[in-house]
Amino acid sequence: MNSYLPIVCGILALIFAFILTKGISKEDPGNERMKEISGYIHEGAMAFLKREYRYLSVFIVVVAIIIILAVDYKTAICFVFGAVFSILAGYCGMNVATKANVRTAQAATEGQRKALKIAFSGGAVMGMCVVGLGIFGLALLYIILGNDPNFITGFGLGASSIALFARVGGGIYTKAADVGADLVGKVEAGIPEDDPRNPAVIADNVGDNVGDVAGMGADLFESYVGSIISALTLGYFLFSGEQSKILFPLMLASVGVIASIIGAIFARNSKNSNPQKTLNHGTYIGGVLVIIGSLSLSISIFGDSKAFFAILAGLIVGISIGKITEIYTSDEYRFVRRIAKQSETGEATTIISGFAVGMYSTMIPIVLICAGVLFSFYIMGGGENIFMGLYGISLAAVGMLSTTGLTVAVDAYGPIADNAGGIAEMSGLPSSVREITDKLDSVGNTTAAIGKGFAIGSAALTALALFASYAQKTELTAINLLTPVTLVGVLIGAMLPFLFGALTMESVGKAANHMIEEVRHQFKTIPGIMEGKAKPDYxxxxxxxxxxxxxxxxxxxxxxxxVPIAVGMLLGVEALGGLIGGAVSSGVLIAIMMANAGGAWDNAKKFIERGAHGGKGSDAHKAAVVGDTVGDPFKDTSGPAMNILIKLMTIVSLVFATVIANNGGILLRLFN
Amino acid sequence: MNSYLPIVCGILALIFAFILTKGISKEDPGNERMKEISGYIHEGAMAFLKREYRYLSVFIVVVAIIIILAVDYKTAICFVFGAVFSILAGYCGMNVATKANVRTAQAATEGQRKALKIAFSGGAVMGMCVVGLGIFGLALLYIILGNDPNFITGFGLGASSIALFARVGGGIYTKAADVGADLVGKVEAGIPEDDPRNPAVIADNVGDNVGDVAGMGADLFESYVGSIISALTLGYFLFSGEQSKILFPLMLASVGVIASIIGAIFARNSKNSNPQKTLNHGTYIGGVLVIIGSLSLSISIFGDSKAFFAILAGLIVGISIGKITEIYTSDEYRFVRRIAKQSETGEATTIISGFAVGMYSTMIPIVLICAGVLFSFYIMGGGENIFMGLYGISLAAVGMLSTTGLTVAVDAYGPIADNAGGIAEMSGLPSSVREITDKLDSVGNTTAAIGKGFAIGSAALTALALFASYAQKTELTAINLLTPVTLVGVLIGAMLPFLFGALTMESVGKAANHMIEEVRHQFKTIPGIMEGKAKPDYxxxxxxxxxxxxxxxxxxxxxxxxVPIAVGMLLGVEALGGLIGGAVSSGVLIAIMMANAGGAWDNAKKFIERGAHGGKGSDAHKAAVVGDTVGDPFKDTSGPAMNILIKLMTIVSLVFATVIANNGGILLRLFN
Known part of the structure; x- marks a missing residue:
């Protein structure tokens, strides 16, 4: 009975998503011009997805064959399911988002309340697809494959690899368009943002969808399933045979799904016209329900509240990181203000101080993560049984991610409102419409900052929990830092996020350059484009x-x-363990640094635009714009990709653990 | 007999330094104007040192008392000696450097060959003081304290803490002055570099001395003694009683000192007027002598060439990192050219691409370090006896640093030539003089890049070797990455370089702002300053x-x-071990990233100044100047400070190892 509950909950979430989609489709998509523009965006987004899927299908087939040969066919099946479900979630979410945007703009002509409802519903579809497909897929495969969670690590691998491609691809897409549109349109030609005369404007709006909706959804899909998988595999090892205990993480996730649905319904139907309060309202209700549910689950399944406290620790750490993020990235605190002040002495000091803020902002989140790790380890009795403690860490991750449905909903709502604003601008709707969408968008930004905190915190905990599963599977009882191979692994692992950051930033730079040249070219060669008489080639x-x-x-x-497979094969399981440790630590740090530096530059610019230090057009503003542009790939491409990188490398190690344990360390055998 | 050889070699180096100093003093210090200006620089530098020493003396007394209470009085004595010797080396080197600069300028009126000789002699004094005082102090204390190397870890701690203060203080000093002088003088007032009308120009020249001469010298002093200490303590543990084997690292260092003296004499007396070839000449001779010497030492003491190969590995890794550095930071390769190209699209793309180059440039050096670690570990038989392998790593570090005398000489020669150029400019000497000093300086820059590679590589190896000594002293046979306290240690350790980078960059920003305001103020309030009629308040x-x-x-x-002591006391020896592992990996990466990004921006600017992409005054040039200014604290303040940070934290852990092993882990005892 128990094992069917998660499947039922997953189906419920999908039904809810379906109802929301129907509701959005029924809304008025506005006038012809609006339909035309949103049509371009929808088309562009779908065209990207379709071409992306072509690449991904090749990748999926190749990796599936490798898994069949190196591991087993059941894991390969799970891999394919994980990949396809992640794609499905992204497709559905983005399909709806590109419909909700124009309807949000139209609704904003009638008032804020209705616009908020549509935008949030659009986000909620993405959220429900993520949790619904995640829990449904996991539970179903778990049962079908004979209640053995070892195969479903493949599901995690599928989800992770799609997430990486979606995040990196989406991040490059959106920032290339954004930087290109801004540098030529705003700076060189002097036309406003979202001006239909700018050839890159549609690409920019498509970018919001493929980067911030589909990319982010895939990211959280994999965190979500990754944390559940790690708890399941550790539980399977710890509670041999006791199904009710093994299934605890899936039960917890089920509670989270129900809580998210209820929270979303409350937020959607709230009579409050203050968007911030409405979103908070839904989030709090969801959070409280999860706390109550997990306490009773903990007592009924384990007979005590220890598991509950581990889960609670995860929730608190996630929320705290989000709140702390605000301190470093909101203009109400001294960090952003200091950057704004430094803009007065030019671009260089703006960059230096923003970079310093980003580096500085790593301290407290790391301490919080450490506290969460130690607490959830020891509360579950890690002092006596190390794997029991590691199980506690994985529960903290599951707890942090239990309300993923709501987190994604709130996260995806922002770009929908943003897009609605763009459509309003391009269709020449009255400025009151843009004001409403701007307000919705700015609320989304604050809430999205908390979401980013969750994403980073959960990535760290999930990776650590998967790391524990890896150790258990390779039968390592120690990964000794004193062994040089481990140290070498740590060094290489710590280097990878730097390499990854370099590659993704370089890609944005290259792509933005192409875009800049194209926009310049169109401005020059299409007669009448600046007068609005001729259409640019979007x-x-x-x-x-x-x-x-x-x-x-x-x-x-x-x-x-x-790389993880190569290091494992050449230097063995301990080196690979070191690699994961090094990659997680340096990846989390770079992720936090880049996200917060980018956010701080962004808000310093906005702070100046609202009148500080000379306001728009001043030299300080020019310097701040440079900071913001540097911050774009930091916070929207390279930074978020780090989260996935560390989880993907961990789950790759986990899937290939046995192969590496049996055959790895070729180079070491040569040495000895 | 054997144990007195290092003492004799140390004294020889000091005598050589004394002779060089006398020779420099005898040279012509030029006309009245030159004497006046160099007097300002000398005064400013000495004033800084004196005030710094006042702070440091308080610090030394306090820490010495703590060591007496927590460890023992012998270690405390060593600590005081280490600190005082480091100070002494810095004082002597800088004293001579601030005399050699003006004499180099004067000699340049007679020709390049003589100017080169004086500048190099000035640098060689610093180099000889570093190795002379280092080996003399270590060997003397080792003998006096009963042939037990455990106490002389205190010497390393003294050297490390002074190095940190000198590097950080010097780095902030030089960059505050540099940024301040450039932003107001060059950019706002439009007067050339090193113009005597600029009030910050003397501070800028003083900064070259306190940052690049004294700071760098203290840095390599501590790497030098640190590597010897780690090899001595490991050897003491491995070869109980066999003095000849225990003394091997000191013998190797003695060979290095002799080789450095001979190399320096060759370079100094070379008839070749090409400065690059002259410096290479000396370096090669030194290197070859060390290789021959260490091979015969290895065979005569250990009976085989294994130790020699470990040493050779260190040398090769050091040189390779230096050479690789060139690829990322010289305008003859595509990386710098790409940054220069990106300058055409503005400041933001310049910053993004420079940052990407910095991140990218971490890959090969890390792989080289890893290869060096594994090779020197396994060649010494680490497969059978782990501590024997770790001893191999420490020998690689000693090998890499054996020619420190020459490395420092070449490194310190650059700023002397740079200073000479400034004095020539300010005294109105003919432009041919400046041309010569510029040429000498640019050669120094290339060679200094290799020196930086050595500094980073040796810091990594030294820290790893000291880490091994730490493990041996705390009787840890494993630092298990699977234990959450270790993981927590790794996370906190990896975070510290970020925090450290943030603090130092923020400091440069703040200090530069003060400087900017002061220079603006003087330009406004001192009448006749711009016409050269009134003197600025230097x-x-x-x-x-x-x-x-x-x-x-x-x-x-x-x-x-x-922080290391606190983490050890709260979370125990394993957490502290994790902290060191995390700090070393992330510290080395950030050090490489910052050094190379800074170097690449610098050379991209120079590349444009030589005519590419529109040359001086073009928009591309303006963007490149911003990149260069951002790079300044990267490459001269925060980046180099990382090397010391990781070594200092490791040696702190080593000195307090026993205390922490016996009393640490307070928080863990509460949990359990």
């Missing part, structure tokens, strides 16, 4: 972003999969 | 840099010492 720009994103995502994606 | 600017440097060096310095 498609060309969409195409540039699409091709660049797809081409540039391959190398980082392949590296993330090949 | 002293005020020197004072601003001095106060800022001294104030801002305290927090990072104290943190580096307190």
């Amino acid at each position: 498609k060309k720009c969409v195409d540039i972003s699409t091709s660049a994103a797809l081409k540039e995502m391959i190398l980082p994606g392949v590296l993330a999969i090949v | 002293k005020k600017c020197v004072d601003i840099s001095t106060s800022a440097a001294l104030k801002e060096m305290i927090l990072p310095g104290v943190l580096a010492i307190v």
Whole structure:
């Protein structure tokens, strides 16, 4: 009975998503001009997805064959399911998002409340697809494959690899378009943002969808399933045979799904017209329900509240990291203000101080993660049984991610509101519409900061928990830092996020350059374009972003999969363990640094635009714009990709653990 | 007999330094104007040192008392000696450097060959003081304290803590003055570099001495003694009683000292007027002598050439990292050219691509370090006896640093030539003089890049070797990455370089702001200053840099010492081991990234200044200047400080190892 509950919950979430989709489709998509523009965006987004899927299908087939040969066919089946479900979630979410945007703009002509409802519903579809497909897929495969969670690590691998491609591809897409549109349109030609005369404007709006909706959804899909998988595999090892205990993480996730649905319904139907309060309302209700549910689950299954406290620790750490993020990235605190002040002495001091803020902002989140790790380890009795303690860490990760449905909903709502604003601008709707969408968008930004905190915190905990599963599977009882191979692994692992950051930033730079040249070219060669008489060639720009994103995502994606396997085969399981440890620590740090530096620069610019230090057009503003542009790939491409990188490398190690344990360390055997 | 050889070699190096000093003093210090200006620089530098020493003496007394209470009085004595010797080396080197600069300028009126000779002699004094005082102090204390190397870890701690203060203080000093002088003088007022009308110009020249001469010297002093200490302590443990084997690292260092003296004499007396060839000449001779010497030492003491190969591995890794550095930072390769190209699209793309180059450039050096670690570990038989293998790693570090005398000489020669150029400019000497000093300086830059590679590579190996000594002293046979406390240690350790980078960059920003305001103020309030009729108040600017440097060096310095002890006391020896592992990996990466990004920006600017992409005054040039200014604290303050940070934290752990092993882990005892 128990094992069917998660499947039922997953189906419930999908039904809810379906109802929301129907509801959105029924809304008025506005006038012809709006339909035309949103049509371009929808088309561009779908064209990107379709071409991406072509690449991904090759990848899926190749990796599936490798898994069949190196591991077993059941894991390969799970891998394919994980990949396909992740793709499915992204497809559904983005399909709806590109419908909700124009309807949000139209609704905003009638008032804020309705616009908020549509935008949030659009986000909620993405959220429900993520959790629904995640828990449904996991539970189903678990039962079908004979209640053995070892195969479903493949599901995690599928989800992770798609997430990496989606995040990196989406991130490059959106920033190439954004930087290109801004540098030529805003700076050189002096036309406002989202101006229909700008050839890159559609690509920019498509980018919001493929990067911030589909990319982010895939990211959290894999965190979500990754944390459940690690808890399941550790539980399977710890509670041999006791199904009710083994299934605990899936039960917990089920509670989270129900809580998310209820929270979303509350947020959607709230009569409050303050968008911030509405979103908080839904989030709090979801959170409280999860706390109550996990306490009773903990007592009924384990007979005490220890597991509950581990889960609670995860929730608190996640929320705290989000709140702390605000301190470093909101203009209400001294960090952003200091950057704004430094803009007065020019671009260089703006960059230096923003970079310093990003580095500085790593301290407290790391301490919080450490506290969460130690607490959830020891509360579960890790002092006596190390794997029991590691199980506690994995529960903290599951706890942190239990309300993923709501987190994604709130996260995806932002870009929908943003897109609605763009459509309003391009269709020449009254400025009151843009004001409403801007307000919705800005609320989304604050809430999204908390979401980013969750994403980073959960990535760290999930990776650590998967790391524990890896150790258990390779039967390592120690990964000794004193052994040089481990140290070498740590060094190489710590280096990988740097390499990854370099590759992704370089890609954005290259793609943005293409875009800049194309936009300049169109401004020069299409007569009447600046007077609004001739239409720019939007498609060309969409195409540039699409091709660049797809081409540039391959190398980082392949590296993330090949390097762990290569290190394991050459230097053995201990070196691979060190690699994961090094990659997790340096990856989390770079992720936090880049996300917060980018956020701080962004808000310093906005702070100046609202009138500080000379306001718009001043030298300080120019310097701040440079900071913001540097921050774009930091916070939207390279930074978020780190989360996935560390989880993907960990799960690759986990899937190939046995192969590496049996055959790895070729180079070491030569030495000895 | 054997144990007195290092003492004799140390004294020889000091005698050589004394002879060189006398020779420099005898040279012509030029006309009145030159004497006046060099007098300002000398005064400013000495004033900084004196005030720094006042702070440091308080620090030395306090830490010595703590060591007496927590460890023992012998270690405390060694600590005081290590600190005082490091100070002494810095004082002598800088004293001579501030005399050699003006004499180099004067000699350049007679020709390049003589100028080269004086500048190199000035650098060689610093080099000989570093190795002479280092080996003399170590060997003397080792003998006096009963042939037990455990106490002389205190010597390393003294050297490390002074190095940190000197590097951080010097780095902040020089960059505050540099950024301040450039931003107001060059950019706002439009006067050339090193113009005597600029109030910050003396501070800028003083900064070259305190940062690049004294700071760098202290840095390599501690790497040098640190590597010898780690090899001595491991050898003491491995070869109980066999003095000849225990003394091997000191013998190797003695060979290095002799080789360095001979190499320096060759370079100094070379008839070749090509400065690059002259320097290479000396370096090669030194290197070959060390190779021959270490091979015969290895065979005569150990009976085989295994130790020799470990040493050779260290040398090769050091040189390779230096050469690789060139690829990322010289305009003859595509990386710098790409940054220069990106300058055409503005400041933001310049920063993004430079940052990407910095991150990318970490890959090969890390792989080289890993290869060196594995090779020197296994060649010494680490497969059978782990500590024997770790001893191999420490020998690689000693090998890499054996020619430190020459490395420092070449490194310190650059800023002397640079200073000579400044004095020539300010005294209105003919432009041919400046041309010669510029040529000498540019050669110094290339060679200094190799020196930086050595500094980073040796810091990594030294820290790893000291880490091994730590494990041996705390009787840890494993530092298990699977234990959450170790993981927590790794996370916190990896975070510290980020925190450290943030603090030092923020300090440069703050100090530069003060300087900018002061220079603007003087331009406004001193009548006739721009016409050259009134003298600017140089002293005020020197004072601003001095106060800022001294104030801002305290927090990072104290943190580096307190955090490892606190983590050890709260979370125990394993967590502290993890902390070191994390700090070394992330510290080395950030050091490489910052050094190379800074170097690449610098050379991209110079590349454009030589005519590419529109040349001086073009928009591309403006963007490149921003990159260069951002790179300044990267490559001259935060980056180099990382090397010391990781070594200092490791040696702090080593000195307090026993205390922590016996009393640490308070928090863990509460949990259990």
